[in-house]
Amino acid sequence: MLRIHALSCGSLEFDRSLFFPAEAPGARMVIPVSSFLIVHPQGKLLFDTGIHCDALVGPVARLGKRIASYFALRSRAGEDVVSQIASLGLRPDDIRYVVNSHFHFDHCGCNASFPRAQFLVQREELSAARAEPARYDKKDWDLPLEYCEVEGDHDVFGDGSVVLLPTPGHTPGHQSLWIRAGNAQFVLTGDACYTREHLEKTILPMNTFDAAQMMESMGKLRSLRDRLGATLLYGHDAEQWSALPRGNKPLF
Ligand SMILES: [Zn+2]
Numbered sequence: 001m002l003r004i005h006a007l008s009c010g011s012l013e014f015d016r017s018l019f020f021p022a023e024a025p026g027a028r029m030v031i032p033v034s035s036f037l038i039v040h041p042q043g044k045l046l047f048d049t050g051i052h053c054d055a056l057v058g059p060v061a062r063l064g065k066r067i068a069s070y071f072a073l074r075s076r077a078g079e080d081v082v083s084q085i086a087s088l089g090l091r092p093d094d095i096r097y098v099v100n101s102h103f104h105f106d107h108c109g110c111n112a113s114f115p116r117a118q119f120l121v122q123r124e125e126l127s128a129a130r131a132e133p134a135r136y137d138k139k140d141w142d143l144p145l146e147y148c149e150v151e152g153d154h155d156v157f158g159d160g161s162v163v164l165l166p167t168p169g170h171t172p173g174h175q176s177l178w179i180r181a182g183n184a185q186f187v188l189t190g191d192a193c194y195t196r197e198h199l200e201k202t203i204l205p206m207n208t209f210d211a212a213q214m215m216e217s218m219g220k221l222r223s224l225r226d227r228l229g230a231t232l233l234y235g236h237d238a239e240q241w242s243a244l245p246r247g248n249k250p251l252f
């Protein structure tokens, strides 16, 4: 039987207008950063690896001046993916696959901690990171890791239970994860949709690579929710996150 664990990888505080560009700057918001562990009979998979621990003690050194000027870390000790899986009795070598939704600092910051895993990333995302390094941070992703380039939908275990879905727009090669567990379905949206409010009101955040693509990807997520009854687990939704079972209490 498949299990899903939501893992807390800290919090970020920043100006609300980054998420909701129609709002006047000046109001702050705090959002969760997450990773998800999928325990499948054929192996364990992590969806995203959160922010690197060094960012807590030296944000400018790790994240660079620009990112550190936008985002303040509000993480507590132990809110990093390696500590989180350790609390479930797991070590990095127990993870067979890591899926990076995309290569932003809050989604792949701890990739280096999983040298034995296979990293499943959309080819478009890898090409974009190679072609436009300024959009990403090489410290996060450009590492001696086994990157497996995926093009389009990809059924990870070959049984339809864990499927990568391209949801570009936020970045060129963004992907989400569709999970079918018994009669339940979940989609880990990543940053294809930050919060439920973005989906309900069709709001595109400030940091959007391609608006038309992102609208299309949000439509795809909406249809998985409305037509198939999938539960969407949004990338950075504080309200949803506060109600989710987390850590060693599986959400499924
Ligand atoms: Zn992002």
Ligand SMILES: [Zn+2]
Binding pocket: 104, 106, 107, 191, 235, 236
């Ligand atoms: Zn993010």
